[in-house]
Amino acid sequence: MDQRGLRKSGRQILAAAALGAAVLAAPPSGAQTREELAEARALFQEGVALSAANNCAAALARFHAVASVRRTPQVLFNIAECEERLGRLVSALGNYRIAAAAAEGDPRAKDVTANVGARIEGLELRIPKLAIRRGQGALTATILLDGSALGAAQMSADIPVDPGPHVVSARIGDREVVRETVTLEEGDAKTVEVAITEPPTAPAAVASPRDAAPPAAGPRPPPARPSRVPGLVVLGASVASGAVGGVFLGLRAGTLSDLDALCGGDTSCPPSARPTADRGRLYTGVAEVAIGLGVVGVAAGIALLVTSSGPAPAAPRAGGAAIRRAAGEGAGRAAVVLQAPGADLAGLSVAGSF
Template identity: 80%
Template sequence: MKHGGLRKTGRQIIASTALGAALLAAPPAGAQTKEELAEARALFQQGVALSAANNCPAALAKFHAVANVRRTPQVLFNIAECEARLGKLVSALGNYRIAAAAADGDPKARDVTANVGPRIEDLEQRIPRLAIRRGQGALTATILLDGSALGAAEMSADIPVDPGPHVVSARIGDREVVRETVTLEERDEKTVEVAVTEPPRPAAPPRAAAPPDTAPPEAPRPAARPSKVPGLVVLGAGIASGVVGGVFLGLRAGTLSDLDALCGGDRSCPPSARPTADRGRLYTGVAEVGIGLGVAGVAAGIALLVTSGRGAAAAEPRAGAAAARRTAGAGVPRAAIVPHAPGADLAGLGVAGRF
């Protein structure tokens, strides 16, 4: 750093320290407590020390914390000092001007009034200016500077910006059609003309409707093949019913033997034989029902299995149904229940059949 720069920085630090004395000596304000004011004074002292050590980012944070408690001309002046040294010239110029307005007519801020004028004049000369104008094809485009859209007033005047790179872009709808980076040094003045050279997107041609007679014919759906599950269920139920009927038929035979023993082989039985006779009637009835259901279930199950297994059943339903009935009739035994068969005893029933 040159000696002139060192002397200038030293003068700024001395001025900041002198301006801070007004804050530290100011009487307490009614809106803050004594504890808040004491903390603000401590933060201000820390900010001055950090600024003297050339740690402006940390000093700026301290001064902003003080401004949240008391926004005095002295605090605003020191915020502007730090921003100017960090290259934030536009923000520093604004805070210098606010500090000058706050110090105007305040006898306790005469030091701010005495020092802020030269600071403002210096920054007004140092701040670069950027002029952005609409070029060919950009009349309806949205112009942005560093991501912020510009209004008509900003487009018609020079824009003060900080030294360094800046991005000028243009958008049409949701598309970015122009993007340019402009770098400015202190005291620079540049003009950027935004021209949109990208051709407009061609409208998509309408989709031609397909002629109604060119649609391919719909392929016929294959006929659903009948399931064999119902036939198997009915067949199984028929077999189970037949087994139950056979079991009770065997129990009936045992009951008949017990009656023969009680009655002595004739038709007259003592009263003690009545429970056995009633049990025989019950067994006979259950056997008749079980065997009847079993025969019907087996016949129906076989018929369902035969009709479900024929692939041509849908094409020739009558022939398939007739064949199923013939197959079912040929393969199923037939039986008849005889309520009073010859030779039946007090239990009363017999079963006759052919196979």
């Protein structure tokens, strides 16, 4: 604004201040008390002074306070003028129009009527226009301008906006799919087409606790392998038992030799041979028991080792026939028979006569 414009604006401010003071000084209506009107006149004078000092933000606060007590055409005109100087052109245009309608036919608002028309015409040329149109994929989207949703009437016409940046966005449900910033200068006219390229996504279904899958169980720990110690102990004891059986088999063989010598090479033995025969029966019984326990223990020990360390070859099977062969080998004329009928000690009997 040049110096001439400043002088002209100053004269208008002073004229409005004088007229506003005169209006506020009018007899009070039933809605306001004298104290309220006196305070409103003081605030109006402060607003005029602040506006003349180019502190429009503070002046605007004073004028709004006055309007809450008495909304005269002069107060509305000053509010619109402050908003115009602050760049709030759209709001200023609205207040100028309200001031013009309030001043119509009011003899005390002739100054407002004389000036408000030119202000309205000037602002209509300066206010930028923004047209927002729906493009591809935006037919059902919610379109927003600076965070406010636009209706069908606003989407079909040019929207007056203040100069500066403005945000055009689109939402599908609660999700923002388009956001664009448009900057306009005074007198600009722009068109923004909102197009949505990504397909809308259906809202995720909320699973109820009843439908929720149970938490996946963690892997079970592998079962502990049985200890090999019992198998080794049983196997060792069985080998020892077999060794004892072998010792007694050796003693048995010596006894058979002695018995053969006493019996003279036939089946008739003298009474003196009975202790030797009894000893032979004892050795045979002990050997049979020890070897039998050893064989059974070896099988059990191998079975325990197999179950604790994996598959293993089957334990060798040994039958009574092998024992009988081992016991019978090298027998002399005096026949010592295992499991003979009428055996009296561990299945051992001596065939002969005493």
